[in-house]
Amino acid sequence: MxxxxxxxxxxxxxxxxxxxxxxxxxxxxxxxxxRMNVIRWRLMKDRWAGAPAAALLMTxxxxxxxxxxxARPAPEANDELAVARQGIDRMMDGDFDGxxxxxxxxxxxxxxxxxxxxxxxxxxxxxxxxxxxNLIDPDVFEALSEAVTPYxxxxxxxxxxxxxxxxARLQVHQDEARSDLYEALAxxxxxxxxxxxxxxxxxxxxxKKMRNLSLRALQLDPHLYDAELGIxxxxxxxxxxxxxxxxxxxxxxxxxxxxxxxxxxxxxAAEKGELTRPEATFHLAKNLSRRTERQYARSLxxxxxxxxxxxxxxxxxxxxxxxxIRLGQTQLGEADYRAAAAIAADMKPELWQALHEQAEDAxxxxxxxxxxx
Numbered sequence: 001m002x003x004x005x006x007x008x009x010x011x012x013x014x015x016x017x018x019x020x021x022x023x024x025x026x027x028x029x030x031x032x033x034x035r036m037n038v039i040r041w042r043l044m045k046d047r048w049a050g051a052p053a054a055a056l057l058m059t060x061x062x063x064x065x066x067x068x069x070x071a072r073p074a075p076e077a078n079d080e081l082a083v084a085r086q087g088i089d090r091m092m093d094g095d096f097d098g099x100x101x102x103x104x105x106x107x108x109x110x111x112x113x114x115x116x117x118x119x120x121x122x123x124x125x126x127x128x129x130x131x132x133x134n135l136i137d138p139d140v141f142e143a144l145s146e147a148v149t150p151y152x153x154x155x156x157x158x159x160x161x162x163x164x165x166x167x168a169r170l171q172v173h174q175d176e177a178r179s180d181l182y183e184a185l186a187x188x189x190x191x192x193x194x195x196x197x198x199x200x201x202x203x204x205x206x207x208k209k210m211r212n213l214s215l216r217a218l219q220l221d222p223h224l225y226d227a228e229l230g231i232x233x234x235x236x237x238x239x240x241x242x243x244x245x246x247x248x249x250x251x252x253x254x255x256x257x258x259x260x261x262x263x264x265x266x267x268x269a270a271e272k273g274e275l276t277r278p279e280a281t282f283h284l285a286k287n288l289s290r291r292t293e294r295q296y297a298r299s300l301x302x303x304x305x306x307x308x309x310x311x312x313x314x315x316x317x318x319x320x321x322x323x324x325i326r327l328g329q330t331q332l333g334e335a336d337y338r339a340a341a342a343i344a345a346d347m348k349p350e351l352w353q354a355l356h357e358q359a360e361d362a363x364x365x366x367x368x369x370x371x372x373x
Contacts, residue, residue, distance in 0.1 A: 236262030
């Protein structure tokens with residue numbers, strides 16, 4: 001009878017490395033499965049109130065993980081995402097004309113995809129924020145004026161069109177994870193505009209839709225980190241609502257949220273998102289600068305990251321300057337205010353005049369003798 005070969009003969013360095021890689025892969029798979037189960041639990045928890053035990057068991061059975069995990073994008077989808085990222089980078093760098101041109105190429109190449117429409121709506125949303133928002137204070141998201149802008153009508157048209165396109169795809173089960181994601185982003189844009197104009201109840205309703213669609217997208221594809229943006233915004237928003245607004249949660253059946261979890265989810269989107277990375281960085285930086293967090297140094301680092309990555313957009317220099325002054329770095333902050341004002345002065349006045357004026361006013365408040373150019 002042949003002697004059994006000792007196990008140590010198989011434990012060469014190469015084999016150990018292979019085994020380690022295999023175990024790492026198993027660990028990653030288990031992490032993905034755990035993440036999917038957490039998402040399923042959050043979705044099912046909203047539907048379980050008062051459900052009989054048999055119905056609960058049926059829900060759990062139907063929610064069992066499918067083999068193979070989330071579907072990966074087809075080659076043509078990768079091309080679409082590349083064009084989308086180019087447009088997003090232009091938008092975040094302040095080149096809205098270049099961004100819209102890229103987003104309209106997406107609409108022309110696939111008129112039934114919601115992606116090009118939701119991204120162009122996002123560009124209009126940024127224009128509304130830049131022309132009406134309080135841009136100087138990093139810890140607030142509010143309008144200085146609720147007057148309708150030239151961009152409102154186009155924003156509403158594109159946003160509703162994106163929702164309709166996503167719904168049409170979902171009805172025929174086409175690219176369901178991304179269709180959920182793009183519809184979630186469209187409702188997120190609505191929530192952002194309502195929040196800017198302090199319409200709390202409308203913000204909550206749109207935010208709830210954003211949250212549920214984002215959770216469903218992640219359930220279908222746990223690697224779709226862009227969906228973490230909507231979940232993170234929602235969790236942070238709900239947990240930091242004023243007390244009187246929280247009392248209205250039960251009227252519209254708002255699921256609960258968590259500040260800490262929301263910040264982690266925004267960090268996940270800021271680190272791993274394909275499309276939402278820069279916007280997640282913006283929202284995370286703003287939230288970290290709020291009085292509930294007081295993480296000013298970390299917020300400043302994120303705004304500096306945006307300023308370095310998108311140097312032609314004066315908003316990032318303005319917000320960077322505000323955080324520097326808050327941290328006592330007065331000379332750096334005032335220099336950033338001047339830089340923001342100078343950059344904005346060379347850009348389209350109908351879009352950047354408000355930012356230019358807010359930077360100049362901030363300098364004038366610090367130095368009463370300061371006069372605008």
